[in-house]
Amino acid sequence: MFYTFYMAIQITEEKNCTGCTACQAVCPVSCIAMQEDAKGFLYPSVDYDLCIECGLCERTCPLLKPISQENKVLSVYAAKAKDKEILRKSSSGGMFIPLSDAMLKEGGVVYGAAFNPLMEVSHCRCTTFTERDRCVGSKYVQSNLVGVLDQVKKDLNEKRPVLFTGTPCQVAGLLSFLAQTNTDTSLLVCCDVFCFGVPSPKVWKDYLKQVEREKGEPVKEAFFRDKTYGWADFSLRLETEHTASVEKNNENAYMQLFLQRLINRPSCFDCHFSNLDRKGDLSIGDYWGIEHSMPDFFESNGVSVTLVNSQKGKAWMEKIKDTLSLRESNLNDCMQPVLSGPTAQPIGYESFWKQYARSGFGEERT
Known part of the structure; x- marks a missing residue:
């Protein structure tokens, strides 16, 4: 077990840590490493042979020192891509x-969650x-951000526009x-996604190992929001x-554990960002209940709810409005538990x- 409480430095309590890596990225002597705990989540660990006790990690933690900003929900949209292929392969409305x-057409850089060749x-x-x-598409596994924040900083310092998408705690x-x-963040656009909680990378890895044993070959691609049975009845x-x-979902062992919240990170149960x-300048998610509030706008392949939270977000909605329906x-119609x-x-x-530590991912576990 790795802890985030050390001697004079208290980055944040382990039960609150989201694994955003801000403390690691800001450390001037690189004495903080992200290490995996027994559940498979990354937490900061301090090397005291290197630490100079400057306190930057404490001052940077978004839980200990919440960022001050003037974002508020300016407008709310139901949105769906006009291009049917984009709609089909996206998780919700595209x-x-x-x-x-x-962003790419302007010569900018896009950051988002993706599978690597090892399916991490x-x-x-x-x-x-x-x-x-x-x-493209939802990834129901916590994404590793190690090294990414420094890359974003480098791009911004080089005056390259950046779109960063991630969970609210990552943003x-x-x-x-x-x-x-x-x-300088004037060229940065942040888009946070509605988040139900982030599942364990370890459990995902163990699940894939079981699937690969059954199939006799490694998994090459995974689509968590496959729309074979429609948007509302999505599949893995x-x-x-x-x-x-x-x-x-009701047939898949991994998705059942996720939907039951059994494999979510502990901090998700006291999330400071589910409000x-x-x-982000923009917030996007599924527009659940659209068939009741706007039945004529319902689309079997998905509709997104989009919250515009800043003038920057408003400007970017203006740039893409011709590609969208x-x-x-309003907030009343689109409100959902994660908000x-x-x-x-x-x-x-x-x-x-405790049982998972004994038996891992297998049919014998109940």
């Missing part, structure tokens, strides 16, 4: 592709449409790091070199992890 298209999820830097395509960590390093699609399988104080909405408070820790969370 907001990310038009946003990232616009990490944020990657994209300067081409092909690279960007790896970031908060990035903004806090950039503020502490006096980085896995592809190997020779096979493809699609399982509905309308959004950190848009309908003005009003953190998800509760499920009964049996700790007992699940």
Whole structure:
């Protein structure tokens, strides 16, 4: 077990740490490393042979020192891409592709979560449409941000526009790091996604190992929001070199653990960002309930709800509006649990992890 409470330095309590990596990125002597705990989540660990106790990590942690900003929800839209292929391959209404298209066309850089060749999820830097395509779609695994915040800072210092997409806690960590390093963020656009909680990379890896044993070959692609059965009844699609399988959520062991919140990071149950104080210039998610509030705007392949939280976000919506079907909405109609408070820790969370430590991911576990 790795802890974040050390001698004179208290970055934040382990139960609150989101793994945003801001403390590691800001350390001037590189004495903080992100290390995996027993559940598979990354936490900062301090090397006291190198530490100079400057306190930058404490001042940068977005939980200990929340960033001050004037963002508030200025407007709300129901949105769906006009291009049916974009809509089909996106998780909901297809907001990310038009946003990232616009950024890349301006010579900018896009950061988002993608699978690497080992099927691990990490944020990657994209300067081409092909690279960007790896970031399309939801990834129900916590994304590794190690090294990414410094890359964003470098791009901004070189006067390159940047679109950063991530969970609200990741956006908060990035903004806090950039503020502490006096980085000009005028060319930065942040888009946070509605977040139910981030699942364990370890459990995902263990699940893939089980699938690969059953199939006899490694998984090459995963699509968490496959729309074979529609947007509202999405499925997990896995592809190997020779096979493809699609399982509905209620049939898939990994998705059931995620939806039951048993494999989410502990900090998700006391999330400081599950509210309308959004950190991104834009916030996007599924527009659940659209069939009731706007039945004529419902689309079987998905509709996004988009919160415009800043003048910068408003300007970027203006840039992409011609690629979208848009309908003005309001907070009452689009409100959902992830905007009003953190998800509760499920009964049996700790007992699940004790059993998982014994038996891992297998059919024998109940």
